[in-house]
Amino acid sequence: MSLLMExxxxxxxxxxxxxxxxxxxxxxxxxxxxxxLLGDGIGHVALAGVAAGWLAGSAAGMAQRDTLAIPGAIIxxxxxxxxxxxxxxxxxxxxxxxxxxxxxGIATGVLLIxxxxxxxxxxxxxxxxxxxTVTWVDVWITxxxxxxxxxVGLYLRPALFAVTHDQEFARSTGLPxxxxxMVVAILAxxxxxxxxxxxxxxxxxxxxxxxxxxxxxxTHSFSRTMHLAMGIGAVLxxxxxxxxxxxxxxxxxxxxxxxxxAYVVTNIGAGLVRRVRGTP
Amino acid sequence: xxSPASTPIVPRPVLVARxxxxxxxxxxxxxxxxxxxxxGEVVALMGGNGSGKSTFVRALVGAVPTTAGTIEFFDAPxxxxxxxxxxxxxxxxTASGGxxxxxxxxxxxxxxxxxxxxxxxxxxxKALKALATLGVEExxxxxxxxxxxxxxxxxLISRALVRNPQLLILDEPMAGVDxxxxxxxxxxxxxxxxxxxxxxxxxxxxxxxxxxxxxxVVIEHGCITYVGKPPQDLxxxxxxxxxxxxxxxxxxxxxxxxxxxxxxx
Numbered sequence: 001m002s003l004l005m006e007x008x009x010x011x012x013x014x015x016x017x018x019x020x021x022x023x024x025x026x027x028x029x030x031x032x033x034x035x036x037l038l039g040d041g042i043g044h045v046a047l048a049g050v051a052a053g054w055l056a057g058s059a060a061g062m063a064q065r066d067t068l069a070i071p072g073a074i075i076x077x078x079x080x081x082x083x084x085x086x087x088x089x090x091x092x093x094x095x096x097x098x099x100x101x102x103x104x105g106i107a108t109g110v111l112l113i114x115x116x117x118x119x120x121x122x123x124x125x126x127x128x129x130x131x132x133t134v135t136w137v138d139v140w141i142t143x144x145x146x147x148x149x150x151x152v153g154l155y156l157r158p159a160l161f162a163v164t165h166d167q168e169f170a171r172s173t174g175l176p177x178x179x180x181x182m183v184v185a186i187l188a189x190x191x192x193x194x195x196x197x198x199x200x201x202x203x204x205x206x207x208x209x210x211x212x213x214x215x216x217x218x219t220h221s222f223s224r225t226m227h228l229a230m231g232i233g234a235v236l237x238x239x240x241x242x243x244x245x246x247x248x249x250x251x252x253x254x255x256x257x258x259x260x261x262a263y264v265v266t267n268i269g270a271g272l273v274r275r276v277r278g279t280p
Numbered sequence: 281x282x283s284p285a286s287t288p289i290v291p292r293p294v295l296v297a298r299x300x301x302x303x304x305x306x307x308x309x310x311x312x313x314x315x316x317x318x319x320g321e322v323v324a325l326m327g328g329n330g331s332g333k334s335t336f337v338r339a340l341v342g343a344v345p346t347t348a349g350t351i352e353f354f355d356a357p358x359x360x361x362x363x364x365x366x367x368x369x370x371x372x373x374t375a376s377g378g379x380x381x382x383x384x385x386x387x388x389x390x391x392x393x394x395x396x397x398x399x400x401x402x403x404x405x406k407a408l409k410a411l412a413t414l415g416v417e418e419x420x421x422x423x424x425x426x427x428x429x430x431x432x433x434x435x436l437i438s439r440a441l442v443r444n445p446q447l448l449i450l451d452e453p454m455a456g457v458d459x460x461x462x463x464x465x466x467x468x469x470x471x472x473x474x475x476x477x478x479x480x481x482x483x484x485x486x487x488x489x490x491x492x493x494x495x496x497v498v499i500e501h502g503c504i505t506y507v508g509k510p511p512q513d514l515x516x517x518x519x520x521x522x523x524x525x526x527x528x529x530x531x532x533x534x535x536x537x538x539x540x541x542x543x544x545x
Contacts, residue, residue, distance in 0.1 A: 034378045159397040162389035165377045169439070172341035172368035172449075174360035174394035212379070220423035222381040 003245055011134045012241050012251075018139075018146040019195045019207065020237030024215075024229035025153040026191040027208030029184045032164040032222070038185075039205030041098035042080050043192050044105030047201050049076025050126045051112035058116045065116065069126070070141065073196060077189035080105070085185040089178065129200030129252035131241065145194045153187055160184060161222055199237075199252035207233065210259035217270040236262070292355065293318045294447045294478045295340070300349035302332075302339050309335045311502045312349065317447065317478040322469070322492050324510060325482045327499040333482050334371065336499060337451050340480070341368040353447060360394035367445030371452050371482075373424060373432045383427070383435045384420040387411060390439035410442035411435070413471075415464045430461030437465060441472075448472060450481045454488070462488040486510060 003009050030038050053072020057065045080101050088094045113123050125133070153160075163170045163180045171177050188208075195204045215228035240255030295317040302310040310332050317323045327333040338344045340351060342358065353362040367390070387407040391399035411417040414434040419427060424435055433453055440448060454462055466488040472479060473492055486493065490510065498506035 028379065032377050032379045036378075156397060158389065158399050159392055161381070161385065162392050165381060165386065165389060166370070166374050168338070168341075168343040168370055168374070169368060169389075170392075171343050172363060172366065173390070173392055173443070174363035175392055175397075176360070176394075216379055220380045220382055220421070220426075222379055222385050225379055 007136075008132070008134075009245060011136060011139050012131050013238060015131060015134045015139050015142050016237035016241040016251075016255075017234055018142050019199065020211075020233035020235070021230050022146040022149045022153075022233075023191055023195050023204070023208045024211040024233040025149060025226060026184070026187045027212045028222075028226040028229055029153075029160055029164055030188060031209060031212045031216070032161070033184070035094060035098075036209045037095070037098055037205065038081075038084065038188055039192055039208045041084065041101040041105075042077050042189050043196070043201040043204050044102045044109070045080035046073040046077040046105070046189075046192055046196060047123060047126060048105045048108035048112060049073035049193075050196075051109040051116065051118075051123065052076060054118055054122065055112050055116035058118075065118070066122075070193060070196075073126075073193045074190065076105075077193050078186055081185035081189035082182065085182050089181065125200075126196055127200050127202050128250065129196070129203065131199075131251050132244075142194050145190055149187060149191055149194070152183065156180070156183065157223065157226070165222075199255055203252045203256045206256045206259065207237070210256065210263055211236065214259070214263050214266050217266050232262070291319045291476075294354050295480065296350075296352045297340060298350050300336065300339055300351065301347045302335055302344055303347050304335070304344070308347075309502055310339065313499060313502070313504050314349075315340075315480065315497055317480050319446070319476040319478050320473055321494050322473055322479045322481065322489075324486070324493045324496045325480060325499065326484070326496055331499045332502040333499045334451055337368075337449050337480065337482055341366065341449055343368075364393045364396075364443070365446045367440030367443045367448045369433075369436050369440045369448070369450040369453055371455065372429070373436060380423040380425060382421050383411065383416070383424050383438075384408070386424050386435055387420075387439045387442050390442040393443075406442050407438070410438040413441055413468050414438050414461075428458065429456050430458040433457050434461055434464060437468070441468070445477060447478045448480070450479070452482050452484060455484060459488075465489070466492070 027039070030036055049072040050069045053068035053070070054065055056072065057068040062068070084094070084097050084101065087097045109123055110120060113120065159175060159180055160183070162173070162175060163177050164184070167177060191208065192201070192204045195207060199207050211229040211232040212225065214232050215225045218228060219225055236259050237255050240251050240258055243249065244251040244254060293316040295315065298314040299312040300310055300314065301308060301312050313332070313336055315323060315325070325333045325336065335344060339346050342363065351358040353366060356362055384404065384407050387410055388399050388403050391403055391406065408417055408420055411420055414437055416431060416434045416438070419431060419435065424432060427435065437450070437453060453465060469479065469489055469492055481489070493510045496506065496508060496510040497504060
């Protein structure tokens with residue numbers, strides 16, 4: 001218990017909890033729209049943003065060259081999300097657009113970090129997460145963005161559900177369909193940059209999707225899927241962080257492996273229940 | 281807003297569409313079609329497969345863009361605000377969503393609109409009442425993707441009815457639907473007609489609701505070929521627009537723009 005008194009442990013758990021609760025909110029909309037891999041695409045664009053922020057920071061002669069890394073990531077991620085949504089709404093194949101962003105993002109990131117005088121190792125912190133170096137400023141920024149995501153993602157749930165469930169009907173009711181589609185894309189971009197410090201770009205998408213994939217096997221309701229996924233996300237991240245306090249494991253990777261294990265167990269369990277009940 | 285009882289006035293149409301043209305993927309699907317519907321009037325929109333009747337109603341509700349023509353709801357050009365009083369029932373439930381949703385959640389989404397991003401108070405009660413109108417309130421908490429075609433259709437009609445529409449637009453609500461659902465729908469339709477709702481309904485055959493229909497409009501190859509009373513007590517094979525029919529040279533046929541539609545007598 002004395003570990004809980006350690007400021008670093010408090011920061012890690014708090015950051016983990018914030019990320020665990022917020023990412024599945026956006027993930028629910030992405031799974032509903034069959035764009036589960038959007039997080040991966042935007043995540044790699046965010047990585048290019050990290051490198052661009054790094055380059056800007058060193059060009060401005062800042063003492064800490066990574067000061068502008070997160071602002072850079074947010075700008076790049078939002079721009080990438082807007083680009084994906086615009087191309088998708090014009091009928092482009094969403095998977096191809098996401099693939100282009102994925103490769104373009106990581107290649108641009110490697111090029112820019114080199115120009116900034118950094119190494120690929122500097123990017124690794126963002127690729128795999130570095131929750132053990134989280135500062136109180138990081139926690140405050142994460143908290144602020146998490147609140148914004150929760151307010152928008154939960155308040156607009158009925159409208160975002162309507163648009164993602166049946167776009168044609170939503171249009172017939174007079175709902176601002178294009179604006180709401182853009183809100184989902186921008187929410188995804190902001191969520192990724194929030195989660196980046198904790199689980200890393202590579203695993204952000206997993207933390208968005210895994211809790212939703214687990215929750216959807218346990219309920220038939222859209223809103224309950226979302227609420228359950230938020231709880232599962234919180235449990236996964238806090239459990240992952242707690243285990244790494246005792247064992248020397250990489251927290252981001254551990255959280256995802258825990259999620260995959262929970263998914264497999266739920267899948268088998270749900271299959272058994274269906275077989276016992278005799279329903280397909 | 282009721283008119284004096286002594287002088288029966290033909291109510292003004294709540295839907296007036298004129299010379300609507302729609303192009304999809306570069307080729308024109310609708311070559312200038314029109315329709316009118318007054319309160320309490322049921323207009324059947326008929327035609328063979330690929331005639332453009334479905335595209336026409338999707339253009340009316342704003343789901344596909346028009347290249348020419350005018351669409352007016354309630355004496356004003358179609359706008360997001362005007363759509364608040366329009367209920368739309370698509371041909372079938374889209375399987376686009378990746379997650380499960382309950383019938384109650386689907387019906388509740390019908391309460392949203394231009395300035396209504398949230399369903400407001402009493403949403404569940406309203407949604408349950410709409411489901412009860414079609415006799416499917418016991419399905420409220422079931423996953424819609426696990427329901428039968430007829431049950432899904434009744435959920436979609438409930439989603440339109442929960443809006444309390446003054447204009448209801450339905451796209452083949454009877455296609456592939458079980459008899460029980462057809463009867464429940466015909467019953468609900470009769471009530472709506474009596475309460476003064478204008479109804480535009482795309483039909484392949486008249487079926488269980490034949491007696492409610494005031495006017496038939498037939499579309500063939502993107503043009504209107506017939507406007508008038510539906511043939512009573514005759515099967516679908518007697519109607520122009522049926523698949524086995526040949527050219528439409530009926531005396532009543534007014535091909536072209538669909539202007540000057542007559543109301544029911």
